[in-house]
Amino acid sequence: MKTAFALAIAGFIAAQIGVAAAEATLRKRATETLSFYVSPSGDDRNNGCLLETSPCQTPQHAYSQLMNDWDHAGYDPFIRLAPGTYPTGVHMAGQPVGSHTVNVVGQQSEDQSCTLAQAQQVIVQAPPGQAIFDIEDLAIAVVRCLTVEGSGAAAFTCRQTPARDIAYIQFGGSAGLLSGVSAGDGCGINLGGEIWLANDMNYFLAGSISRITIAYNVSIIALNRISIPYFALSTKLNVIDFHPRVKIVNSDFLPESISIVHQGGTISTSGVKLPGEIKQGDPSAPGYVYK
Numbered sequence: 001m002k003t004a005f006a007l008a009i010a011g012f013i014a015a016q017i018g019v020a021a022a023e024a025t026l027r028k029r030a031t032e033t034l035s036f037y038v039s040p041s042g043d044d045r046n047n048g049c050l051l052e053t054s055p056c057q058t059p060q061h062a063y064s065q066l067m068n069d070w071d072h073a074g075y076d077p078f079i080r081l082a083p084g085t086y087p088t089g090v091h092m093a094g095q096p097v098g099s100h101t102v103n104v105v106g107q108q109s110e111d112q113s114c115t116l117a118q119a120q121q122v123i124v125q126a127p128p129g130q131a132i133f134d135i136e137d138l139a140i141a142v143v144r145c146l147t148v149e150g151s152g153a154a155a156f157t158c159r160q161t162p163a164r165d166i167a168y169i170q171f172g173g174s175a176g177l178l179s180g181v182s183a184g185d186g187c188g189i190n191l192g193g194e195i196w197l198a199n200d201m202n203y204f205l206a207g208s209i210s211r212i213t214i215a216y217n218v219s220i221i222a223l224n225r226i227s228i229p230y231f232a233l234s235t236k237l238n239v240i241d242f243h244p245r246v247k248i249v250n251s252d253f254l255p256e257s258i259s260i261v262h263q264g265g266t267i268s269t270s271g272v273k274l275p276g277e278i279k280q281g282d283p284s285a286p287g288y289v290y291k
Contacts, residue, residue: 027097033075036062040084055082059090059104059124072099079104081146083121089132092139101164102139106146114145114168116196123173128152135163149173149199155180158187167192172199179203183210195220203230207238207265214242222253231257231275234265234287244270251275261287
């Protein structure tokens with residue numbers, strides 16, 4: 001004969017199963033790749049972001065919709081940003097149900113290429129001390145064809161994740177940045193396409209216990225004379241790896257830049273000439289340079 005306690009426990013478990021089943025039925029299942037549309041003139045209120053004619057206002061709201069409401073059934077979702085300026089970016093953590101990668105794209109061409117003029121149509125900002133794109137805890141993101149800017153803001157930060165690709169990005173526009181790409185605690189991140197450096201930042205690439213890969217045929221183009229004191233910083237067993245066919249264009253526009261290795265961090269140039277010198281941060285705890 002069941003005791004009152006046992007009956008209470010059984011009732012609690014049944015209730016939780018019922019809640020889980022209800023939540024499962026509320027999550028919609030995709031039958032194709034879903035696009036979540038965002039525009040500075042959009043509206044987040046009661047908006048699923050699925051209609052280009054009725055977009056959301058913030059990329060973060062679109063991300064919340066694709067994470068909370070959908071089983072993507074093997075299709076990788078897209079957040080599509082209309083032209084304009086967005087005062088905040090996206091914090092990503094975890095992976096969507098039924099998918100791995102979240103794509104955030106500006107006004108790229110159908111073949112996924114992007115010109116500088118296209119990248120300048122979408123500007124994503126963040127307040128000082130915040131990241132514009134923060135990717136962590138197994139989130140996988142592809143970010144393409146836009147401009148990141150914000151005095152005191154970090155453009156891309158990632159940790160504890162195989163964060164994938166950023167391509168065709170303009171770093172800085174009407175304002176500079178605190179930093180460009182920061183990888184920590186086991187992040188892996190790739191730069192692709194063309195990368196444009198348009199305004200000041202303290203450093204462009206920095207990694208700790210992670211890997212940053214500048215991929216095949218990437219061009220990093222300084223658009224004007226700017227201040228980037230540290231082009232690349234690699235510490236604590238981090239690897240920053242340049243493919244042999246990487247091109248750094250107009251490095252004379254970066255007269256102050258140097259790169260630093262420290263505490264077992266590695267920079268592999270594969271023959272690519274980086275702006276300025278590569279120096280040891282501390283000779284008592286050296287890093288490695290492979291040319």
